Amino acid sequence: MSVKVNFVGSGDAFGTGGRFNTCILVDGADIRFTIDFGASSLVALNAQGIAHNSIDAILLTHIHADHSAGIPFLLIDAMLGAKRDRPLTIAGPKNLEARLAEAREVLFPGSDVMAPTFPVTYVELPVGETTEVLGLKVTPYATKHTWQTDPTVLRVEVDDKIVTYTGDGDWTPDMAKATKDADLFIAECYFFEKPVKWHLNYPTILEHKEEFGAKRMILTHMGPEMLAMADQVPEETAHDGLVVEL
Numbered sequence: 150m151s152v153k154v155n156f157v158g159s160g161d162a163f164g165t166g167g168r169f170n171t172c173i174l175v176d177g178a179d180i181r182f183t184i185d186f187g188a189s190s191l192v193a194l195n196a197q198g199i200a201h202n203s204i205d206a207i208l209l210t211h212i213h214a215d216h217s218a219g220i221p222f223l224l225i226d227a228m229l230g231a232k233r234d235r236p237l238t239i240a241g242p243k244n245l246e247a248r249l250a251e252a253r254e255v256l257f258p259g260s261d262v263m264a265p266t267f268p269v270t271y272v273e274l275p276v277g278e279t280t281e282v283l284g285l286k287v288t289p290y291a292t293k294h295t296w297q298t299d300p301t302v303l304r305v306e307v308d309d310k311i312v313t314y315t316g317d318g319d320w321t322p323d324m325a326k327a328t329k330d331a332d333l334f335i336a337e338c339y340f341f342e343k344p345v346k347w348h349l350n351y352p353t354i355l356e357h358k359e360e361f362g363a364k365r366m367i368l369t370h371m372g373p374e375m376l377a378m379a380d381q382v383p384e385e386t387a388h389d390g391l392v393v394e395l
């Protein structure tokens with residue numbers, strides 16, 4: 150069976166082009182998970198008619214709102230509206246549970262009195278090590294982004310396929326370890342020409358294209374300048390709802 154990847158949310162942090170925040174839905178033989186779950190992810194899933202109760206796990210690249218702030222919405226809807234009973238696993242950087250609890254309390258004050266009636270498991274992913282998460286093999290590599298977010302590139306082995314997503318962050322040699330032989334390399338591509346700190350931009354991607362060593366690359370998380378060029382560059386670019394099979 151093939152692995153299916155759906156770019157439910159392919160936008161940057163600020164909704165450029167009307168696109169949703171990052172939410173990459175992956176279907177393996179026995180698991181449905183997302184890589185990142187940005188603030189708008191429930192809206193994005195609903196727009197595609199995908200029930201968030203069908204998601205077994207969420208893997209987070211880093212704790213920025215456009216990559217993780219959909220989780221408080223998901224948890225609260227799972228308790229109040231969607232009546233979830235399926236277990237949920239959330240994996241990501243250190244102190245994950247406490248940081249997401251803080252975010253939930255900021256976004257929905259008083260919600261700490263509600264406790265999920267379904268099992269929620271938090272898994273911290275040590276950088277540079279492979280952790281097994283519901284049969285997935287997940288390896289985070291450190292990247293160059295706002296350090297307070299504990300930013301990582303995630304390499305995920307699902308069935309016999311490898312999917313790597315940069316999250317947000319500028320090139321480091323570790324990135325090539327994460328992308329080597331990947332069946333799909335999803336690369337942040339924030340700006341087309343303008344150098345922007347702590348992000349991966351188009352000139353940097355071209356500069357390191359050979360080093361990535363991935364079988365297929367798709368660009369995502371495009372800001373206004375890059376999005377305007379999305380149809381003109383030879384590389385594949387994502388849009389919300391793009392589905393690829395590996």
Ligand SMILES: [Zn+2]
Pocket residue numbers: 161162213215216317370
């Ligand atoms: Zn971002």
Ligand SMILES: [Zn+2]
Pocket residue numbers: 211213294298317
């Ligand atoms: Zn970020």
